[in-house]
Amino acid sequence: MKNTTACLLIALACGLGAAQDTGGLGGYSSMEIDAGRMKGNFATGAIDEMTGGVKIRLLSDNPDMKPLPIKAQTMKFTWKEGESTPATILMEGGVEVNHPDASITADKADWDFNTGDLVFTGNPVVNNDRIKGLRGERMRLNLKNDTFEVDRVRADQVPLQGMDGGAAKGGAQAVAMADVKDWAGLIAVLRSEGAAAGENPGKQVLSLVSEKNRQMLMTLDTAVLLENKDDLLKVLDTAVKSPKLYKEAAWAGKTLPEEASKLIAAETRTAVEQARLNRLLLHAAYPALVAAP
Known part of the structure; x- marks a missing residue:
């Protein structure tokens, strides 16, 4: 099983390299994976599901880009026929994304590789050194163009002039x-x-x-x-x-x-x-x- 996991990791890393060409991952080209259990297709290297507490870390060939750690209890992958990269990843349970600009937590996140959108629902909250307790019904982080949107916003502390x-x-x-x-x-x-x-x-x-x-x-x-x-x-x-x-x-x-x-x-x-x-x-x-x- 250890060799199978390595094969899946290598295949996914190659797929992420292809995704980089489309800009859907904003320059990330591979990932590290730590999961309790993984299900996938050995022949194609496609991952179907990871459960039991999942940690992935997106990596870039660009030394100036910091890794992007992501956690969730489960991650489910969907694939388009003939494609070497996932179409979507559904993350559920204790989702946490530690973006270089802020940490985001939520109950659920849907990641669309085609658009680059990472959409958080279920009590999403953002925190960083400037914003404290930014909450909303829905949050969208786009890894393609590094934009961020929040629906029905509430926040504990937002220093407007300090944002930039x-x-x-x-x-x-x-x-x-x-x-x-x-x-x-x-x-x-x-x-x-x-x-x-x-x-x-x-x-x-x-x-x-x-x-x-x-x-x-x-x-x-x-x-x-x-x-x-x-x-x-x-x-x-x-x-x-x-x-x-x-x-x-x-x-x-x-x-x-x-x-x-x-x-x-x-x-x-x-x-x-x-x-x-x-x-x-x-x-x-x-x-x-x-x-x-």
Whole structure:
């Protein structure tokens, strides 16, 4: 049986090498396996099922890529006829994936080799040095393009500006907590405009924050965001300091004060003038939500 296991491991490693060509595994080319019991086809080297506590570790030929350890009580494989790599792997019971960026636990995970999607269900939870207790009904990690999505998000701690240095660095703060009269309302309108067609102020604000922070703003439960208003303020401060906030099409239909029009027409603006202009723009866009400067 020991030789059979070795044969299956070698065959699967070769299959993963083929998967690397499609990008479905994001550069991983082989794996190590530790399982209580394995069932498979000796002739083809295809693994059907591993049970009794399974540990695999994805490995890459690239020395800069860290191994990807995955655990589950059982793993079941499906294969397409004539293919040397699995079509899917279903993992159940105590699933744990220790991605270099975060650890993910769940009751169940479905791995689609064709798309690269690793979908977690059954109380999925994410933790790393920045995010604590990020939970959702469903989580999707794509190993092909290294993206991550969560449905119906809750979290214990999410430092927005700390996700990737998205907040502006240096300089005095351009917007204060009291400048926003209704944080929940502002979050709602940014989400609404961010998902709407065409140009609008909300899309301009969202375009000036990092992709990770933008995803958090669009998907995290509002109650979680409101618990982290200090971080929200720093993210908003990024937009208020940016010379790229104003776009004529985005503010079409909004009544701008004369001071804002003069600042827009100016050939150059100081940092203080830029922040002043952007505060005027936000008030013009959301007078019930953002106080006048």
